[in-house]
Structures are given as structure tokens and as C-alpha cells.
Amino acid sequence: MKHFRSVDEAGPEAIRRLLDLADHMAxxxxxxxxxxxxxxxxxxxxxxxxxxxxxxxxxxxxxxxLSADTMNFSVSSSSVNKGESLRDTIETIxxxxxxxxxxxxxxxxxxxxxxxxxNASVINAGDGWHAHPTQALLDCYxxxxxLDRPDSFDGLKIAIVGDIKHSRVARxxxxxxxxxxxxxxxxxPRTLLPxxxxxxxxxxxxxxxxxxxxxxxxxxxxxxMTESLVPSLREYTTRFGLTPERARRLPEHALxxxxxxxxxxVEMAVDPSELPGSVILNQxxxxxxxxMAVLFDLLGSGSNLEENE
Amino acid sequence: MSGILITxxxxxxxTGERRADVRxxxxxxxxxxxxxxxxxxxxxxxxxxxxxxxxxxxxxxxLREPGTEExxxxxxxxxxAAKGGYTCVVAMPNTDPTQDSVSVIEFVRRQGEAAGLCxxxxxxxxxxxxxxxxxxxxxxxxxxGVHLFTDDGDGVQDPLLMRRALEYAADLGIVxxxxxxxxxxxxxxxxxxxxxxxKLGLPGWPSIAEELMVHRDIxxxxxxxxxxxxxxxxxxxxxxxxxxxxxxxxxxxAEATPHHISLTDELLAGYSSLYKVNxxxxxxxxxxxxxAGLADGTIDAIATDHAPHAPETKEQPLDQAPSGMxxxxxxxxxxxxxxxxxxxxxxxxxxxxxxAIAGVADQHGRPVAPGExxxxxxxxxxxxxxxxxxxxxxxxxxxxxxxxxxxxKVKHTVWRGSATxxxxxATR
Numbered sequence: 001m002k003h004f005r006s007v008d009e010a011g012p013e014a015i016r017r018l019l020d021l022a023d024h025m026a027x028x029x030x031x032x033x034x035x036x037x038x039x040x041x042x043x044x045x046x047x048x049x050x051x052x053x054x055x056x057x058x059x060x061x062x063x064x065x066l067s068a069d070t071m072n073f074s075v076s077s078s079s080v081n082k083g084e085s086l087r088d089t090i091e092t093i094x095x096x097x098x099x100x101x102x103x104x105x106x107x108x109x110x111x112x113x114x115x116x117x118x119n120a121s122v123i124n125a126g127d128g129w130h131a132h133p134t135q136a137l138l139d140c141y142x143x144x145x146x147l148d149r150p151d152s153f154d155g156l157k158i159a160i161v162g163d164i165k166h167s168r169v170a171r172x173x174x175x176x177x178x179x180x181x182x183x184x185x186x187x188x189p190r191t192l193l194p195x196x197x198x199x200x201x202x203x204x205x206x207x208x209x210x211x212x213x214x215x216x217x218x219x220x221x222x223x224x225m226t227e228s229l230v231p232s233l234r235e236y237t238t239r240f241g242l243t244p245e246r247a248r249r250l251p252e253h254a255l256x257x258x259x260x261x262x263x264x265x266v267e268m269a270v271d272p273s274e275l276p277g278s279v280i281l282n283q284x285x286x287x288x289x290x291x292m293a294v295l296f297d298l299l300g301s302g303s304n305l306e307e308n309e
Numbered sequence: 310m311s312g313i314l315i316t317x318x319x320x321x322x323x324t325g326e327r328r329a330d331v332r333x334x335x336x337x338x339x340x341x342x343x344x345x346x347x348x349x350x351x352x353x354x355x356x357x358x359x360x361x362x363x364x365x366x367x368x369x370x371x372l373r374e375p376g377t378e379e380x381x382x383x384x385x386x387x388x389x390a391a392k393g394g395y396t397c398v399v400a401m402p403n404t405d406p407t408q409d410s411v412s413v414i415e416f417v418r419r420q421g422e423a424a425g426l427c428x429x430x431x432x433x434x435x436x437x438x439x440x441x442x443x444x445x446x447x448x449x450x451x452x453x454g455v456h457l458f459t460d461d462g463d464g465v466q467d468p469l470l471m472r473r474a475l476e477y478a479a480d481l482g483i484v485x486x487x488x489x490x491x492x493x494x495x496x497x498x499x500x501x502x503x504x505x506x507x508k509l510g511l512p513g514w515p516s517i518a519e520e521l522m523v524h525r526d527i528x529x530x531x532x533x534x535x536x537x538x539x540x541x542x543x544x545x546x547x548x549x550x551x552x553x554x555x556x557x558x559x560x561x562x563a564e565a566t567p568h569h570i571s572l573t574d575e576l577l578a579g580y581s582s583l584y585k586v587n588x589x590x591x592x593x594x595x596x597x598x599x600x601a602g603l604a605d606g607t608i609d610a611i612a613t614d615h616a617p618h619a620p621e622t623k624e625q626p627l628d629q630a631p632s633g634m635x636x637x638x639x640x641x642x643x644x645x646x647x648x649x650x651x652x653x654x655x656x657x658x659x660x661x662x663x664x665a666i667a668g669v670a671d672q673h674g675r676p677v678a679p680g681e682x683x684x685x686x687x688x689x690x691x692x693x694x695x696x697x698x699x700x701x702x703x704x705x706x707x708x709x710x711x712x713x714x715x716x717x718k719v720k721h722t723v724w725r726g727s728a729t730x731x732x733x734x735a736t737r
Contacts (some may be wrong), residue, residue, distance in 0.1 A: 195507050
């Protein structure tokens with residue numbers, strides 16, 4: 001694999017391979033000294049055109065645990081503010097010698113444009129509303145380990161709840177969960193759904209909550225109200241929030257997931273730390289393992305994970 | 310001026326189709342008939358296997374001068390037009406400054422004459438600065454020879470202003486041309502709203518944004534009696550609305566672009582901004598409806614919406630990149646490759662029908678007959694070819710047709726009695 005830009009582009013075989021590889025990475029991460037020399041001499045550049053501390057830290061940690069060198073490019077202190085074009089920015093950094101770009105951008109499709117301008121690998125750390133494939137990987141990995149489903153998600157009922165229309169997490173998760181065999185349902189008012197989807201849509205969360213294996217809550221952003229997509233956050237919570245009543249109706253084994261950052265009192269109208277099924281912090285932990293897997297898969301060029309020079 | 314003799318071609322004009330040689334002298338067609346022999350010093354143009362037709366007229370070209378000369382100039386745009394078989398182009402008014410005053414109109418016309426490659430007929434804006442607030446001096450501009458008025462790039466959003474514009478225009482013998490797009494429905498939009506945009510995570514550009522304004526303006530035509538030309542139809546429902554308006558006898562005309570009869574929204578899957586255009590590429594069902602609209606005459610004209618953009622602007626992220634693609638040099642090749650229509654009907658949509666809408670029917674789209682102005686196009690309707698970006702006459706390179714098979718290529722263009730293109734190469 002040259003790039004990791006979307007779940008679809010990677011395909012089911014690569015997704016399974018990366019999840020298996022993440023198991024090894026998780027084992028590395030449990031060691032007292034969680035570091036291997038696998039990517040020594042490789043340089044990974046995090047280019048975040050949009051703020052995202054958690055994703056950037058996760059990628060940086062993943063690269064360092066594989067002994068890669070990391071560079072961080074942040075837009076606020078850069079020449080982008082001096083009118084430099086995206087292409088010139090990328091070509092300039094690439095000229096310093098970069099093996100992989102980790103790209104976050106508010107516009108869908110930027111990782112594809114960037115790949116036209118550099119020979120380095122491009123990892124999509126979130127583009128617009130489009131894709132966030134490492135989030136999908138960590139979500140799959142979290143479900144796989146928490147529900148002990150190493151081979152497939154066949155028969156798992158997963159509801160993705162909330163603002164699917166504007167969510168790159170939802171778009172990537174839908175593809176990845178479906179690829180692994182899960183039955184995915186979308187739960188949202190029509191204003192928060194993509195204009196055209198071939199996924200099953202449920203309009204009342206209460207109709208299905210008792211039969212779910214996973215409930216995946218999306219972040220509900222304040223500005224959706226001013227865009228007339230929902231009348232109020234209060235009404236959103238009433239219809240689609242995880243309230244204590246709904247939490248009680250979830251099956252005992254069901255997982256509660258969220259990509260963060262959470263809006264407490266909105267989509268998460270209950271304290272998740274009091275819910276035994278909450279795996280929200282596991283998601284964060286697993287993020288490092290799956291990102292290590294992606295970096296190693298793209299840059300490891302067949303080297304053994306434990307190999308020393 | 311030395312004459313020209315075009316031999317061996319199949320002449321197609323509004324009177325029909327016939328094998329004939331065409332002699333041109335003194336800027337007019339002097340003789341049409343079989344077996345004409347060259348006179349001394351006459352330039353011989355071989356047209357065997359080719360169609361000889363009145364020159365093409367583009368209702369919709371962005372020549373970018375004044376204001377964005379790094380993308381195109383009137384000279385480079387005129388050269389692209391001549392290579393595409395055009396003898397007349399209507400220059401859209403979204404220049405900087407806007408073509409909303411006689412001085413800017415005169416500037417554009419002068420630059421067109423200086424380039425000397427085709428007639429450049431500036432359109433005027435409906436409102437000052439295309440701001441949608443205050444009417445441009447429509448009568449003053451009409452006196453200066455402007456026939457077509459449009460705020461293209463934007464539609465006139467305010468229904469009251471559009472009604473007033475039509476009422477005022479009704480007595481001036483001019484035509485208002487509308488870019489139909491209700492802006493409130495396309496805020497942030499990047500591509501057609503449908504299955505593809507849902508998958509690609511790109512903000513959708515709903516068909517209804519166009520159709521609402523098509524419908525509104527048809528009803529305003531019904532109310533005021535003033536003619537409206539609807540620019541670049543892109544949806545199946547828009548075609549239906551125009552068809553019904555014509556059946557009611559309303560003075561409504563319409564155009565479609567080569568890209569809306571050949572390309573669909575699925576091309577955005579690779580996130581290339583070459584395919585970002587306003588109105589957006591839509592679905593195959595829409596493409597087929599537009600083709601059918603051209604075939605049954607609902608849509609009068611093929612117009613390019615030639616929209617050059619410098620590479621650095623198109624290389625931005627999709628949501629920031631400007632809309633538009635080149636069209637002048639590929640319109641014929643795309644049209645013949647995409648439309649299942651008699652060649653004569655395609656020529657009608659490229660020549661005399663748009664000439665009538667543009668108000669240039671006294672000079673362009675004329676029958677190929679003695680005494681008529683010698684604005685002619687000679688093209689091979691069967692040759693297959695591909696675009697080579699570096700060979701484009703346009704200053705920009707944003708064509709979506711690289712690698713796609715086109716059919717039909719312009720061989721010679723004659724404008725005001727002299728050749729502007731010979732064997733596919735511009736003469737100046």
C-alpha cells in the first residue's frame with residue numbers, strides 16, 4: 001500500500017491486515033519500554049491545516065514508538081498565512097525529505113490532491129466531511145477486542161447516531177463496519193443525513209436501542225442549530241441523546257462509543273464513566289496501535305517489526 | 310483582399326444540405342456551385358469530406374479581460390474561439406470592472422477588433438457590478454449595441470428586481486439571460502447533490518436551486534412578456550420546465566453546455582477540481598434529458614461557458630477552487646461525440662440558432678449564398694481526436710477532456726472573408 005486515504009481505497013484485505021498488525025502494536029505498547037526500531041531513519045511529517053490536538057498527538061506518539069523522526073507543521077505559524085499555496089507548501093516540505101505526510105484538512109479530497117504533488121506516502125488524518133480512515137480502524141479494533149470478534153462482525157448490530165451528514169468519522173465507520181460484516185443503521189433526522197444513502201435509516205432511537213451491540217454517538221455541533229438542521233440542542237437530546245433511560249435499555253454487553261470530543265449533556269446526556277459498556281477511552285488508547293500499524297505497513301517495506309540494525 | 314475558394318465540401322446551412330464549392334471575395338460569399346475553378350491568386354481551401362457551414366456563435370464565453378488576464382485575454386480567447394470554428398462570441402460581463410458601462414463595453418469590443426480573430430460581442434450585466442441591487446443602464450448599453458444582458462456567475466436573486474428588469478427591458482428589444490441558481494440553496498456547494506456527493510463528503514449542489522429560478526423566471530416572462538434566455542441548463546426538470554414554457558408560446562430560449570451533455574458527477578470521485586463547474590456536472594439521467602432537449606429543440610443552442618482559470622487557482626482544495634472549464638476548442642468535438650443527432654441539427658445549435666438569440670443574425674448563421682457575409686466554418690464531422698493541453702490556444706489548461714475521444718474537428722475558419730484558421734492552425 002502506498003497511501004492510506006480511505007477505507008474503500010484500502011479495501012477489506014488491507015483493513016483486516018492492519019487490524020491484525022495492530023494486535024502486535026498493542027503488545028508493543030504494553031511493554032515497559034514501548035518502542036521498537038522498525039521505522040528508524042524514516043521521517044513522518046504531520047501537516048495539520050485544521051486544529052486537532054488529539055489526532056496529531058496520537059500520530060506523533062505512534063511514529064515515535066516505531067522510532068521514526070517526526071516533524072510537525074502547524075498552519076498558524078506557517079507560510080500558509082503568508083499566502084503560500086497548498087502545493088508550494090507540500091513541495092517545500094517534501095524537498096526536506098519526508099517519507100509520509102499525515103494530512104488533516106477541512107476540505108474533502110485534499111489528500112488526493114497532495115498525492116499528485118509528492119512521492120511520499122499520504123495518510124489521511126481527516127479530510128472535510130469525507131473520511132477519517134484511522135478513526136475507522138481504531139473503532140473496528142476497539143469493537144474487535146471489546147466484543148472478542150477477531151474475524152468478523154457478522155450479525156453485529158451497530159447504530160451510528162447523530163450528525164452523519166457532516167461527519168467524516170461516520171462515512172469511514174460505515175464503510176469499515178460494513179466491510180467486516182456488521183449490520184449498520186443510521187439514526188438521525190433527515191436534515192443530518194447525507195442527501196442520498198443506501199444504508200438503513202432509523203428515525204427513532206428508542207425503536208432499536210434494546211437490540212444494539214454497539215451504539216456510536218457522533219458529536220453534535222452547536223452551529224447545526226443556526227443552520228436550521230435541528231430546532232434546538234435540547235430537542236436533539238430528547239430524540240437522539242444517550243439519556244440515562246436509554247442507557248438502561250441498552251443490552252448489557254453493548255458498547256458505547258464516541259470519537260470525541262464529547263458534548264456532555266447533548267449527545268452524551270449521561271456520565272459515560274458510570275456506564276460499564278463505555279469504551280471511549282479504549283478508543284483513544286487503540287488509536288496509537290492502529291496508527292503504528294498504518295505507518296509500519298506503509299513505510300516498513302517488509303522489515304521485521306522487531307528487527308534491529 | 311484576395312479571395313478564397315473552398316472546394317469539395319458538403320454545405321450545411323438553414324436552407325438545407327448540398328455539395329458545393331464556395332467562393333469568397335471582398336468579405337462576402339460571391340459564388341456557390343459545383344465545379345468552381347480557382348481564379349488567379351485565390352486561396353484554395355480543401356473541404357473534401359468536410360462540412361462547410363456558417364460560422365459558429367458562442368452565447369457564453371468568459372474571456373476574462375479586463376481583470377483576470379493571467380487566465381485568458383480577449384486575444385487568446387478569440388484565438389481559441391477561431392480554432393473551435395467560432396466567428397462570433399458573446400463575452401460574459403463578469404469581468405473586473407464589470408461590463409456594466411459603455412466604457413467597459415467599448416473596451417472589450419475594441420480589444421476584440423484588435424485581436425482580429427472573431428466578432429467579440431460583449432454582454433452587459435443586468436445589475437451594476439452584478440451585485441443584484443441596482444439596474445445597469447440597460448438602454449444606454451442597448452444603444453451602444455449590447456443585445457444580451459446577464460449577471461452570469463450569479464442569478465438575479467431578488468424577484469422584484471428581476472421583474473423590474475424584465476419590464477424595463479421589454480421596450481428595448483434586448484434579451485435578459487439568466488444564470489439560474491438560488492444562492493441560499495447552494496451555500497458552500499461543491500458538486501451535484503446526490504449519491505456521489507454523499508459518498509465523497511462534499512457539500513451538495515441541489516438541482517432544485519436551478520429549477521426554482523427557471524420556474525420563477527418563466528412565470529415572470531408570462532407576466533411581463535419580455536424574453537428570457539436561460540443559460541446552461543443542467544437538470545432534467547429544468548428541461549421539462551422550458552419545454553412546457555415553449556409549448557405555452559412564451560419567449561423563452563435556452564442553452565446547454567458541451568460538458569452537461571458529456572460528463573457526470575461521478576468524475577469528481579478523484580477530487581480533481583477540473584470537474585468543478587457551475588452549474589455542476591449532474592447525473593446520467595440529467596445528461597440524457599439535456600441531449601433529448603437539444604434533439605427536440607427545447608434547448609436552442611449549445612453554448613460553451615468557456616471558463617479559463619490559471620492553474621494555481623484550480624489547484625486549491627475543491628471547496629475553494631473556482632468553478633469552470635474550457636470549452637471553445639472542444640465544443641464541436643464533444644457535441645458530435647455526445648449527441649445522437651443529424652450533423653445539420655448540431656450545426657443549427659452551434660450557429661444560426663445562437664446567432665438569433667445573440668442578436669447577430671444579420672452577420673452570422675447566414676445561409677451560404679452569394680451576397681452573404683463570409684463567416685464560415687469548415688469541419689470534418691467524422692475525424693476522431695484527443696485534446697493535447699499544450700496545443701490549446703487558450704491561455705489556461707483547465708480542460709476536462711484530456712484522454713477522452715472527441716469526434717469532429719474544425720479544419721478552417723473564415724471570418725469577414727479571410728481565414729483565421731487554416732488546417733487547424735490559427736493564422737494569427
